Amino acid sequence: MPVDPLLQGLVAGFAVEAQEVVQKVTMDLLELERDGMERDALSKLYVRLGRHLHTLKGSASSLGMQDLGDIAHKLEDALAPLKANPQKMPRPVVDILLHGLDLFMLRAQAHADGRGDALPDPAAALAQLVSEAPPPEEAAALGASGSLKMSVSAAQVAVESPAPSAAAEPGPMVPDVVPESADTGWRVSARQVTALMREVERLREVRLRFEERGRELDRVVTLLAKQGLLAETAEARSQLSGTSRSLRTDGEETGDIVEALEEGLKAITTRPVRTILDPLQRMVRDLSRQLGKEARLSVVGSELSLDRRLLEKLQGALVHLLRNAVDHGLELPVQRERAGKHHEGALTLRIEQQGNLLFLECADDGAGIDVERVKKVAESRGVVTSEETARLNENQVRDLIFRPGFSTRTDVTDTSGRGVGLDAVRASVEGLQGRIEVASTPGQGTRFMLTLPVDLGSSPVLVVRATETLVGLPMLAVEATQLARADSLRLGKRRAHLEYQGQLLPVVDLGARLGLRALAPPAEGQPLLIVQSGGKRVALAVDAVVGDRDLVIRPLPSEVRDVPAWQGAATLSRGELLLICRPDWLVTDTSQAQVVAQRRALVVDDSLTARALHRAMLEAGGFSVHLAASGARALDRLATDTYDVVICDLDMEEMDGVQLIAKLRERKETASLPVILVSAHDSAAARERGLAAGADGYLSKRECAAGRLLAEVLDVMSRRGNRA
Template sequence: MSDDLHNATLLDLFRMETQTQAQVLGDGLLALERAPTDASRLEACMRAAHSLKGAARIVGVDAGVALAHVLEDAFVAAQRGALLLDATIIDRLLQGVDLLMRLAHPPGRDSGWAQGEGRAEIDAFVTSLTGQLAALTSDAAQAPGPGSTATPTPPAEPTAFDYASYGVPTSPPPAVSQAMTLAAPTSSATPVPYDDARDSPETTESGDSADPASRALRVSADSLNRLLRLSSEGLVASRWTRPFAQSLQRLKRHQHDAGDALDRASSALAQVADRSGEDRQRLQAALADLRRALSVGGQLLAEQIHELDQFDRRSTQLSQRLYDEALACRMRPLDDRLGGFARMVRDLGRSLGKPARLEIRGAHTQVDRDILDQLEAPLDHLLRNAVDHGLERPAERAAAGKPAEGVITLSARHSAGLLLVSVADDGAGIDLERVRRAVVARGLATPDTAQRLDDNELLEFLMLPGFTLRDTVTEVSGRGVGLDAVRAMVATVRGTVRIEHAPGRGTKVILQLPLTLSVVRSLLVEIAGEPYALPLANLSRTLALPQERIAVLEGRPHFTLDGKQIGLVSAQQVLCGSAPVAAPGDQPVVVFGDGEARYGLAVDKFLGERMLVVQPLDARLGKVPNIAAGALTEDGAPLLIIDTADLVRSIAKAVERGSLERLPMRAAQASGRTSKRVLVVDDSLTVRELERKLLAARGYEVRVAVDGMDGWNAVRSETFDMVITDVDMPRMDGVELVTLIKRDARTAALPVMIVSYKDREEDRQRGLDAGADYYLAKGSFHDDALLRAVVDLIGEPGS
């Protein structure tokens, strides 16, 4: 072996090339087993072997040259009709493919394996297959023609294999530069793959030369992760300009109001009679100059708003495209991890006396790299289960009118923003009565309870740890870890698994997974005044639960859904450890969990659906209870993503300990409708009570706060339709309160009115500039201006 193989770049390239071409050879041989004369498959296999021979020769792997050459000879012989690819020959050629893979990935990473321990095995294979091909060639060449009496000469006994007979140089090849190796074309139409540490976009090739525009580049997974993280942050940052543009729109409205006020002042000045004409002219000229200045300022502001809108659109579109491209770099076709499954199904079926083949649908479905890496082992479990447990023996299949060869179907597709992967067999299905007996025998349920279990509940037992229908342990099954491992993996990526079966027609296991772990489609909810995200893939239902549907069973609140009792727990108590707080109206509830561990989570409010970029928490925090990760909303505000599996465990423990408090009933609605809620913030007891009584007498529900800080805490923890605040208050004044409310995305749309003794224009302007929707002097209380302003902003109490 050449010293150049000590160069990691050359070794990695050869390994990648071998893995790619071995996949082509393996798939082609399995297809040729069913159609031995398929010309396109024979051509593809011959070219793959030829490409491997060239790659092995470049890096000086003599044994690889010999193995690939003898395989190429076999395919050429099959193309000429001299070699019939029956099951025995297919097994032999697959053995050669296995040797090529072991050559590229030697046992114990021993670079000298092919020249040491593996030399005898490789020599024996090459010599044996070479002799067999030589015998076929000799028979064809010496076959007597019509009327001939000549007898064919038997082939010479094959001797020990000599690598030099295949043109392998006896001296090491010249060193090959990295640039030459990277540019070396392959004659296969299959793209060169890339491993986990060197992800790159798929490379396409045509003929013997690669398209320079589609060349593959090696990029580390960490670099891609950083690129995706930065692009997601850029996408969030690009949307921060929208609130700024909205503030400019408010400024424009305020400037328009200032212009109207100026016009009124000018009209009033014209009616003043106690001033001299000269004074009036000077004042009118000053007002005219001010009006022109306002007009010019308004025009400039409108232009800036227009330019900002254009920038916002371009920035958002560009950031979205950048993020989409970065995310696409993480996506890989599913068949990147399907190599060897068809071979495994075939070999396992033959070893068990159950002929089987694998059909793959949707092999090019794009999957996130992290999910794809974790999907390989579960698929291996499911395919082995399908062959061992699902398929019948040939005699049983014949009696049922089925072909002797069983078919396992692996399917993948995108649906509603999720990845659906299923493994189905055409076997006899699941014997549910046998499952029922196994459940009772293992003490998992009493006989009476087991008889009441429906089909779906029985199928859930198959995924319990240690549960199996086998009485004996074999190399393939019997330990009860297969489906349990599948469920565990699916849970780690926030997915679900379910089993479907049809008696006599087969069984299907369906994995529902997110398309990517980098982005999660979530339902945003408010809990104790803070936003949280619940992954939609883990939720089964959302509903607004009327109080009359909540019943107390054994001291715990429940409600009925689809004919089953669902426990109702407070999200505020489970996540925050604080007592739940009653609120008016129907109770927003999120239903999640499976089977008996199914709960309704009572939240404060639904905030809508979002696509969130997952931001992993700092590893130094360890596992935060009930929290999976963090994320940023469109306005840059942070929130936490709930770990629903962990939450189910936390609820189960709390229920077992009896530590969950009873959920308080929400206030009843008057005439089927809830009165509008108003928060009054003022440090003066007299003013607070005056405003409260005025609003309550009109029919509004009123809550009071003693200063700006108290009001801000109330706004974050409760839901209001409007806030009325003073300006001068301790701890936090009204202008600061308005600023915080309008900057927070959750409360930015909340109408705010300032009521103050300060009636100067600069005081009014300061409040409006902070974002207040209305400014009223306290001296106007007596003419009901307060009530009219409230009705103008939020309408009547019951509307």
């Protein structure tokens, strides 16, 4: 039968809109099923539910889909007795209504796909739906006997009796429900949108450069003014000032365009997280019913909007985790009550975005992971050998649940037992360049924590300095900033604490934490940032607070992605990259870590790669290595830290190796510090010059390349030790 394209477009639009309405009805039904609702709230929910069902009926009938109108009408009938006397909705009635909605949507989609004519008679489907509902006596045992009988019978009547024509009733106007035809939009590929995003990011960088150029011009104007306010330069100064102002205005306008583009892109490419979370409520409810359990899912952060592609990929992982939590985590209601818990299990999904990282936590208050059982099952399924399990700690044993082929189910059910699940979840999270971890306490529950990079939009970052390294901190994690004062610090043997709002917060020295210098207590007046993450707080000691910036944080390349200190990098105005520190890493307690006494070396070289190579060699030899890019920086380091040996480049700008040695020999503390000079010059004259300057050793880069550095360092230290 030929189909009117206009009508088909309207039907397709109706299916999309109906999905949203059905989702709202589902959420209302799940709410009505819960205990403890006030009568007023119940009334409002029933009214809203009725309105939604009526909307579905009217819209479907207006478009000539009488079967859908009939289904919606029967659902309205089933609701009517309860609506008149609002009370908690019995589960079997909820089951019937939910199944009815499923039926409605299946048929709506078939109409949208042009398969409406081939659909079977809806009355038969509805009759089957009622027959699948639990018998009244079983439902009565659930505690709402009177209303239940009424509801079920109402539903049965609704199916058995012919439905009045929905068209006879006044329905809502079609334009209220049918959205814009799909033909009015564009279809674009993800690649095109991604390319556009990159261009917007480039434009953002251009805006930053605008700012930088403006500052440069201002500096030129200031310099000219310092030369004297000569009449000859008056016109040039005036023109420069004007250009600077125009540049600033242009920069601001560019900034506005970037923001507008970014907002537009966000609207196109993101959707609220609740669009994937709301359907999970239904899934949890149905599964717990099927397994004879009770569960309630709470969601925190569903208002967040995220990249559609990310959400689509996450949906499967979340379904797995929640099914796993209901099936393996939560106990049966009787067991829970025996353990002193509420009969209804609590599942929590928490979603939070910090900078370019998305934290997603799926927690249950069930029995927790039985480590011994995991070991036995992993061995019996051949996931690991008994020798391997003997070497694993508790965390490593828990990680076995992510291995392919692992399942504690001995039987295969619809829900689990096939050993496919958490390994697929891990694969999908890692496919998104994310990470999944599990924590569990016996008898109290299990938490799965997912960390995923998100790469859309900018976020506020606080830029700080530790030694000469600039570091970014997501502003959301910075609670406050203050200067260190002796009266608010408590200095212990191993670490300092800050008294803050009646609490003692551990002080973390950013420079030391990043391995840039030795640990030192905060100095008077040193900036301290109160950083919080996951409920933990620390006072972060930095050398300077540079300022706040709105930056696009990009994911790090694979070679450094797993370094837990860093969550991404952002481009600063001069084009250099700023590393963004992970707040959850900063607040991680390291006081338990064993402090191993290591020999300490300072590498001074203006070549980045030479510093990296020397560091690699010395660390391989058991040294703790700090780096300095110039002689002046090395002197700064040596003023506060102590080292066993210094490896110094001979040919550096500003202060060369010979000059640095001279400075070191002048100071009592460093007069006898072993220093090895390294140089590209391999001549005898260069070697003589270095040794005459007071170096303890001299190596050419060629000798370093041949692997002589470590041996020379040990030799020089030994000789110095013997002399001492």
